[in-house]
Amino acid sequence: MSAAQPVVDVDATNFITVSQASKEAFKTATLLRSLQVNALVRGEVGVGKKTLARYILPSAPIIDAKNHDELLSVLHSSSEVIVANLENVANIKVILKVAKEKSVRIIATALPTYEHESLAEFFSIDFLIPPLRERLEDVEILYQEFCHEVSMMLGSDVEIDKGSFEPDLSENALSLKRQILLYATYNSIDDKALMELIYSYLYKRLGSDDDYRKFLYLYEAPLIKAGLKRFGSQLKLAQILGLNRNTLRKKITNLKEYLA
Structure with missing residues (x-):
């Protein structure tokens, strides 16, 4: 922005x-x-x-x-x-x-x-x-307005990395405001709060024989997506994660619906 x-x-x-x-x-x-x-x-x-x-x-x-x-x-x-x-x-x-x-x-x-x-x-x-x-000229102003609204609601300044921020305009102002609220929430959350969210999500869904593998994507997908965004290449990310490059490539293929 x-x-x-x-x-x-x-x-x-x-x-x-x-x-x-x-x-x-x-x-x-x-x-x-x-x-x-x-x-x-x-x-x-x-x-x-x-x-x-x-x-x-x-x-x-x-x-x-x-x-x-x-x-x-x-x-x-x-x-x-x-x-x-x-x-x-x-x-x-x-x-x-x-x-x-x-x-x-x-x-x-x-x-x-x-x-x-x-x-x-x-x-x-x-x-x-x-x-x-x-009408992209309006998006910048709406972005500023929504950041201000969310800051007032949360009682703290909204800090968003504009370099990685891509406005969600799928539902126009509704999706943009929702996205900014989520970004602000994510940026203020610590590891304990994040684990509590995952705990609540998993508690209601556990029960099959292969749940460990079934829900592993919740960790792997955001980790790989963030790594690709930050480091820019599969080779570099494989080194950072300590994975074989072919193993990483296979995981990316299996998780492609979550990495878009």
Whole structure:
């Protein structure tokens, strides 16, 4: 990660607006605050859909689309509502029909792939928040924000080796924050605490005839992965570990799913 940059916060939200794509998404959300229209905010998990929806309708109830009965009840009692995860709705036609009849304004969130013939007619604006892998300028700021949050939570500074840190963007901000929390926890743990974790893990799983060999990967895989990362070659690592090079190569082959 690069040197610190100024954090760009947006009013009452935590939606980062550093990249051009996030600026455009926020610009659209700001426009929607003053327009009485229905809108659909699309994006992958963890990109900030719900954050922008809350920015657009700061006082509206948020209902997950999978909760069909609750959603119908809210549509009969509210003038505006945020519907999260629209792809999970049981009957989109019923929901949109009730919303029209009751003149309820809806700001909904959905995955990019969700489609239905009723969407275009009901939602006047349909826009996409790109994933973090397409707006890397935002990743650095989120990294700093999450490090600060985790530091406050743990009561100590988060120290992460940026040379070996590769941001996990598989679930965008969700996976990045989870990764930083895990890194911070790992860096503060001592050998006794680590053994307690392994003890708890093994205690619930022991019971077969070959458990020693079965669970040996828990030690060998991280040892080999760390060694390859640190020393850069199998030959050097074999010397450090006191293993025959062919033995190490065989272990690497057997453990390849854990070394990726």
